[in-house]
Amino acid sequence: MQLKDPTLLRQQAYIDGAWLDADNGETHPVTNPATGEHLGTIPMMGTAETRRAIEAANAAWPAWRKKTAKERAAVLRAWYDLIMANADDLALLMTTEQGKPLAEAKGEVVFGASFIEWFAEEAKRVHGDTLASPWPDRRLIVTKEPIGVCAAITPWNFPLAMITRKVGPALAAGCPMVLKPAESTPFSALALAALAERAGVPKGVFSVVTGSPKEIGAEMCANPIVRKLTFTGSTAVGRILMQQCAPTIKKLSLELGGNAPFIVFDDADLDAAVEGAIASKYRNAGQTCVCANRIYVQDGVYEAFAEKFTAAVNKLKVGNGVEQGVTQGPLIDDKAVQKVEQHVADALAKGGRLLTGGHRHALGHSFFEPTVIADVNNDMIVATEETFGPLAPLFRFKTDDEAIALANSTEFGLAAYFYSRDIGRIWRVSEGLESGMVGVNTGLISNEIAPFGGVKQSGLGREGSKYGIDDYLVIKYVCLGGI
Ligand SMILES: NC(=O)c1ccc[n+]([C@@H]2O[C@H](COP(=O)([O-])OP(=O)(O)OC[C@H]3O[C@@H](n4cnc5c(N)ncnc54)[C@H](O)[C@@H]3O)[C@@H](O)[C@H]2O)c1
Numbered sequence: 151m152q153l154k155d156p157t158l159l160r161q162q163a164y165i166d167g168a169w170l171d172a173d174n175g176e177t178h179p180v181t182n183p184a185t186g187e188h189l190g191t192i193p194m195m196g197t198a199e200t201r202r203a204i205e206a207a208n209a210a211w212p213a214w215r216k217k218t219a220k221e222r223a224a225v226l227r228a229w230y231d232l233i234m235a236n237a238d239d240l241a242l243l244m245t246t247e248q249g250k251p252l253a254e255a256k257g258e259v260v261f262g263a264s265f266i267e268w269f270a271e272e273a274k275r276v277h278g279d280t281l282a283s284p285w286p287d288r289r290l291i292v293t294k295e296p297i298g299v300c301a302a303i304t305p306w307n308f309p310l311a312m313i314t315r316k317v318g319p320a321l322a323a324g325c326p327m328v329l330k331p332a333e334s335t336p337f338s339a340l341a342l343a344a345l346a347e348r349a350g351v352p353k354g355v356f357s358v359v360t361g362s363p364k365e366i367g368a369e370m371c372a373n374p375i376v377r378k379l380t381f382t383g384s385t386a387v388g389r390i391l392m393q394q395c396a397p398t399i400k401k402l403s404l405e406l407g408g409n410a411p412f413i414v415f416d417d418a419d420l421d422a423a424v425e426g427a428i429a430s431k432y433r434n435a436g437q438t439c440v441c442a443n444r445i446y447v448q449d450g451v452y453e454a455f456a457e458k459f460t461a462a463v464n465k466l467k468v469g470n471g472v473e474q475g476v477t478q479g480p481l482i483d484d485k486a487v488q489k490v491e492q493h494v495a496d497a498l499a500k501g502g503r504l505l506t507g508g509h510r511h512a513l514g515h516s517f518f519e520p521t522v523i524a525d526v527n528n529d530m531i532v533a534t535e536e537t538f539g540p541l542a543p544l545f546r547f548k549t550d551d552e553a554i555a556l557a558n559s560t561e562f563g564l565a566a567y568f569y570s571r572d573i574g575r576i577w578r579v580s581e582g583l584e585s586g587m588v589g590v591n592t593g594l595i596s597n598e599i600a601p602f603g604g605v606k607q608s609g610l611g612r613e614g615s616k617y618g619i620d621d622y623l624v625i626k627y628v629c630l631g632g633i
């Protein structure tokens with residue numbers, strides 16, 4: 151890996167301003183999913199190191215919260231500037247450890263940096279209230295204060311942006327944060343920590359602990375010093391963390407699994423719908439929480455859409471993400487490939503019609519062919535489970551009500567998409583979908599300005615936007631008497 155700044159490749163955890171190995175010296179290997187190449191190692195830390203990071207955060211909190219919002223904003227802005235200045239290295243690190251094409255990785259770095267920029271600005275817009283007192287001798291004042299030490303656990307699929315979407319608002323609000331990144335993609339997180347250190351984030355305010363998810367997570371959940379846990383990952387792990395946080399009544403933000411419906415109505419612009427479906431389905435090889443997971447096409451345009459869509463899928467270029475023109479990299483590991491294989495086999499066994507792909511790619515490792523299956527029905531696993539891979543199942547439907555009912559038929563509710571040019575239909579369907587986010591005539595909806603999050607079992611809370619900082623604040627009411 152040829153970095154312009156080789157010091158951005160860190161193989162130690164970052165705790166209380168120090169770069170450390172695990173107490174017991176144990177390490178965990180990190181590999182390139184496109185080649186199987188050994189990239190390096192990270193410390194296999196556990197309970198004791200996590201506890202020290204939490205205690206260091208608590209010690210650093212008073213000084214950090216005492217800084218003015220403007221002073222915190224200046225540090226965040228400096229961090230943003232360093233992330234952008236090192237975007238090429240951060241993108242190469244990401245492609246090498248996660249597999250996504252370099253262009254997507256660069257896009258994620260810019261997207262991730264935008265949360266630091268945004269919350270540097272939002273830091274200065276945390277306002278309270280004065281209320282109309284019911285008593286002549288007392289005044290009612292409402293202030294917002296940082297909640298305290300925060301812990302974060304993040305996934306491998308967006309190894310930088312899922313971190314900045316949490317650390318940005320936490321630090322802006324005046325909270326310190328201890329992060330556990332995914333063990334598959336730690337180098338992006340550690341490079342972010344190196345840049346935070348250079349930006350002047352005080353020691354203890356942002357620490358990165360690497361190692362045993364269960365041990366580190368258990369300490370984050372059980373330690374009463376931690377007042378808030380923010381998690382991005384699967385719904386299954388979200389449930390575990392929610393249960394583990396109950397004894398200490400922590401504030402929770404949960405960004406969990408998705409299973410996005412993508413509905414194409416008969417009045418849609420089919421070329422636009424194909425473009426949107428490609429963007430939504432195959433971004434990050436389908437390993438995206440807001441990916442189109444179920445594509446519903448109205449009867450009258452089903453075959454036309456299937457033909458156009460399949461032709462577009464066949465233009466995708468599978469390869470090592472560092473190679474020019476590659477638009478789909480490998481899946482994160484063989485377990486991910488096996489899940490896609492299971493979904494494909496199940497669909498074909500139950501009457502699905504393979505239009506393209508369907509097999510492990512000739513490149514080997516964890517590459518998989520971009521796949522489209524038609525004539526998909528609700529008895530198939532893909533109708534209810536998140537595939538998290540490059541498989542597009544095409545379902546048919548007849549009426550608007552049927553489409554909405556099918557779209558809402560899972561326990562998830564993160565993102566949903568549909569294409570129509572009828573304004574009445576757009577309002578009726580947008581309001582009928584049980585989803586935290588709805589894309590209308592677009593397959594790409596994520597940005598730092600809009601509230602990101604789900605309903606039902608896709609999670610709790612919102613990230614980004616003017617709403618995102620609220621999850622790191624508590625409201626205090628002061629009744630000022632004696633007047
Ligand atoms: N809603 C969102 O914003 C969002 C974003 C990205 C991914 N996701 C979801 O995440 C899933 C894929 O990511 P993943 O495979 O990394 O998810 P995952 O839940 O397996 O892992 C996520 C993180 O949790 C850690 N972890 C796993 N078990 C743990 C435990 N028992 N205690 C503490 N930590 C534990 C992992 O090490 C990793 O850091 C998909 O379901 C996807 O939809 C959701």
Ligand SMILES: O=C[C@H](O)CS(=O)(=O)O
Nearest residue numbers: 307308437438439440596
């Ligand atoms: O995978 C989950 C991410 O949140 C997707 S996005 O980058 O926010 O669209």
